[in-house]
Amino acid sequence: MISQRANEFTSFIVMDVMAKAEELERKGEHVIHLEVGEPDFQTPEVIEKAAIEALKKQKTKYTHALGLLELREAISEYYYNEYNVSVSPDRILVTTGTSPALLFVMLAMLNHGEDIIVSNPRYPCYQNFIKAAGGRVNEIVTYPEEGFQYRSEDINKAITTKTKAIMINSPCNPTGIVMDEHALKNIAQFQNQFIISDEIYHGLVYNNKAHSILEFTNKAFVINGFSKLYAMTGWRLGYCIFPQEFTMVMQRIHQNFMISANNFIQWAGIAALKYAKNDVKAMQTIYNERRQYMIQHLKRLGFAVHVEPTGAFYVFADARKFCSDSYSEAFNIIETVKVGVTPGIDFGSAGEGFLRFSYATSIENIEEGLKRIEQYLKNR
Ligand code: PMP
Numbered sequence: 001m002i003s004q005r006a007n008e009f010t011s012f013i014v015m016d017v018m019a020k021a022e023e024l025e026r027k028g029e030h031v032i033h034l035e036v037g038e039p040d041f042q043t044p045e046v047i048e049k050a051a052i053e054a055l056k057k058q059k060t061k062y063t064h065a066l067g068l069l070e071l072r073e074a075i076s077e078y079y080y081n082e083y084n085v086s087v088s089p090d091r092i093l094v095t096t097g098t099s100p101a102l103l104f105v106m107l108a109m110l111n112h113g114e115d116i117i118v119s120n121p122r123y124p125c126y127q128n129f130i131k132a133a134g135g136r137v138n139e140i141v142t143y144p145e146e147g148f149q150y151r152s153e154d155i156n157k158a159i160t161t162k163t164k165a166i167m168i169n170s171p172c173n174p175t176g177i178v179m180d181e182h183a184l185k186n187i188a189q190f191q192n193q194f195i196i197s198d199e200i201y202h203g204l205v206y207n208n209k210a211h212s213i214l215e216f217t218n219k220a221f222v223i224n225g226f227s228k229l230y231a232m233t234g235w236r237l238g239y240c241i242f243p244q245e246f247t248m249v250m251q252r253i254h255q256n257f258m259i260s261a262n263n264f265i266q267w268a269g270i271a272a273l274k275y276a277k278n279d280v281k282a283m284q285t286i287y288n289e290r291r292q293y294m295i296q297h298l299k300r301l302g303f304a305v306h307v308e309p310t311g312a313f314y315v316f317a318d319a320r321k322f323c324s325d326s327y328s329e330a331f332n333i334i335e336t337v338k339v340g341v342t343p344g345i346d347f348g349s350a351g352e353g354f355l356r357f358s359y360a361t362s363i364e365n366i367e368e369g370l371k372r373i374e375q376y377l378k379n380r
Pocket of ligand 1: 037096097098100169172173198200226227233
């Protein structure tokens, strides 16, 4: 029989939309994908070359459980250069994507029945990592007019003796909102809890630079990786930064459950951090053009965008004027005009009535997709 715990894992609805898209494509339909949260760019050549070279040099054995020292030093240098924070390499664990890092952080910090504060809406996988580690989800509703940011007073009300951490994600999936210095300081003031800061979209910021939580507190776990910024989703490379006292436990957890991340891919990660700056800049510029185009045209179609998203590659558009059931709406859209969008309900009850549009696709696709949506809205 399936375990009670496994039965409680919620599904990732965007995957259902993608499965529908695939079914339509197999029938010969031309689907425009505005649902996917994956860069459409190729991985920069300098990274690919480093992986091939590492393979040729037979970098094919296990590495240190925390990751190659050279990569951890490069991550440490990156955080110093970007945010002026000192992180010693023994506070870094390299993992196969940020997803396992999230799981291991939960395993390292949570006792059975303790809870973690998450916002509603939020990235849909968070709750399952928490549950997998025996924790509880302590959900706080956030509001579109405030860019879905936490209110400090709501955090104060939600905190119990069992609250272990507060989860933040900036730039945010699904909202694209970037927390400024003031917002991060507000979170960092909660000194009795750890802050878990998912910084995977850092670098994909189009106005001001994003700040790391480590600039404001050391009682934090940072989750980051290579999937988004370097267009490396399928390489599976990520990392977490943790407080010093967790070094031995993170090492032990990783030794047991993973042994180590892939050796030659870690060498590619070093190349990404050191040599892919220009490639990243080029991608940023294109994302920004798409972002502006998408916001402008979604507004023209009647969607509300309450606070302008300035990071990641998503617009979380308010469709409540014409949609109360985002799940059905997303499936109607894909079935009638063959455009994939992600229903807001995927991100929690407070996302109901919203649709997430991804601009990790060409401007031509965005233009065609929005033209089809316009048609859909006219004919409904
Ligand atoms: N956090 C957020 C907010 C994400 O959007 C994603 C990917 N969709 C992840 C973590 C996981 O990324 P990965 O495992 O590819 O590093």
